[in-house]
Structures are given as structure tokens and as C-alpha cells.
């Protein structure tokens with residue numbers, strides 16, 4: 001019998017589903033960072049607002065990367081519904097703590113997808129994921145380094161102003 | 176039996192329940208996209224006492240035979256239809272005494288069919304679609320195993 005399934009899509013149903021989950025996760029991250037950007041702006045933390053706006057754009061790009069991959073492989077990418085985005089945050093520091101947690105969660109999820117791909121012998125998707133895993137090193141590094149600024153500089157006095165100024169200089173370079 | 180007919184469903188609010196009026200009209204001149212794959216030998220995918228799913232290798236589609244109707248689906252649409260049927264809350268249908276809960280209506284996109292399903296139909300359709308999906312996936316799996324086998328033999 002002719003294999004109509006493979007004629008339509010090179011992605012298995014399982015992998016298509018988990019990639020669609022990841023699309024949703026990246027879109028959620030994008031919305032979350034946009035919300036953080038607005039909060040920082042409201043608090044007078046100009047650079048942090050800019051930082052999160054940029055992060056938000058990047059997450060949307062990640063989402064679209066997954067989105068096009070699913071469609072290009074014959075699957076059906078689903079435009080995600082995003083809910084439960086907080087509009088208020090406890091503190092400047094907690095915003096970055098949440099960022100790091102978010103990024104660690106994303107890394108974990110991409111690891112899980114890679115695991116499923118390896119088991120299913122879908123090495124095309126597996127190699128597609130390598131770029132994201134590499135990207136996550138940077139994302140986690142930057143969030144962690146910024147968080148350390150809170151200890152190094154301290155929030156008292158003009159500390160928050162100084163942290164806001166310094167966080168733009170945090171960047172990751174592969175050695 | 177309803178043969179290649181269409182249901183037209185007009186919900187009327189009657190007392191506190193829906194009275195579903197279905198009437199079947201002759202649709203032979205409106206079949207259009209539903210036109211049966213003629214002169215092509217269809218391959219059996221899965222058959223049960225209550226229906227069958229067959230594959231047309233000419234148009235790369237599936238035909239669902241159920242309750243005297245034939246409906247054409249692409250592979251994706253067939254699976255979407257299966258998901259839709261699987262999502263029906265049978266328990267609610269059985270426990271809710273209102274008339275609107277006696278039947279579930281599904282009008283799959285890209286078909287001209289309207290399925291009006293009783294609990295019994297749903298159970299039968301679920302079984303049929305589950306079997307069909309399993310066989311479609313099994314066939315695909317066997318094909319790739321054979322391809323892999325060929326590669327190993329040739330190398």
C-alpha cells in the first residue's frame with residue numbers, strides 16, 4: 001500500500017506535536033519579555049526595557065524558526081494562543097530571576113525534543129535543534145551574569161540605576 | 176439507509192431544548208468534490224462490522240464508509256476528523272437528558288458531509304478510525320523499515 005502519510009509529511013505526529021508545543025513556548029517567552037519590558041519602562045529602567053524588548057523580538061524569531069521548520073517538513077504549524085502573561089512583577093531583581101528560570105526551562109524542553117528525535121531516528125530535526133541548544137548557552141549566560149550584577153553592584157542608593165546602565169554591556173562570546 | 180445524501184441541520188429552539196431537524200435531499204447533482212474515485216481499485220485500510228476506510232492510490236486520499244455514506248478525506252483531514260471524534264464527551268451525552276445531547280454533529284471542513292452521530296455511532300466510528308490510523312501508521316513504519324533494510328543489504 002502506498003505510504004500517503006510520508007507523502008504528506010516527513011514529520012511524525014509525535015514530533016510535529018512537540019514542535020508545536022515549542023512554538024507555543026517561544027511565543028509565550030516573547031510575550032512575557034514584552035510584558036517585562038513594559039514593566040521596566042514604567043519603573044524608569046530604560047535600558048532594561050530596551051533589553052527585554054529586544055529579547056521579545058528574538059523569542060518571536062525563535063518561534064518563527066520552529067514554525068517554518070514544521071511547515072517546510074510537511075507538517076502543520078499551529079499559531080499559538082498565549083494566555084497568563086503577568087503584567088506586574090515583584091522587583092527589578094525578580095524580573096531577571098524569572099528570565100533565567102524561563103531560559104532554563106526552554107533549554108530543558110529543547111533537550112527533551114532532541115531526546116525524542118534521537119529515539120525516533122529523526123536526525124533532520126535533531127540537527128535543526130543544535131542551533132537552539134547553542135543559543136540557549138548564550139541566553140542562560142546573559143541572564144545569569146545580569147543577575148550577578150545585583151550582588152556585585154547592590155541595589156541600594158543609585159545601585160538600580162547602575163545595574164540598568166551596566167546590563168547592556170553583558171554579552172556572551174564563545175571562547 | 177442514507178445513501179450519499181446530505182443532512183441539512185436546522186436547529187430550532189423548542190421549549191428548552193434543541194429540536195434537530197434533519198432532512199435529506201437528493202444530492203447526486205451536487206456531489207462535485209465528493210465524486211467517488213471511479214475506475215480505481217481502492218485498497219482496504221481497515222474494516223469493521225460498521226464501516227470501512229479505504230485508500231485511493233490515484234488521488235492519494237481515503238474514503239470513509241460509515242452509516243451508508245462515503246466521505247473523502249486527505250490523510251491529514253482524516254486524522255483531524257479522528258481527533259474531533261475522540262474529543263466527544265460520551266459520558267456527558269449519556270448523563271445529560273436534554274435532547275441536544277442525544278446527538279453530536281460534526282461537519283468536517285473540506286467535505287460536504289454532516290455527521291449526526293448517536294453515542295452508538297460515535298463508539299463505532301472511534302473504533303473504525305482508530306483501526307484505520309493504526310494501519311496507516313503501521314504501513315508507513317513497515318515501508319521505512321524495508322527501506323532501511325534495503326540500505327543495509329546494499330551496503
Ligand SMILES: [Fe+2]
Pocket residue numbers: 026029058059062106
Ligand atoms: Fe527562545
Ligand SMILES: [Fe+2]
Pocket residue numbers: 029059103106139
Ligand atoms: Fe530565550
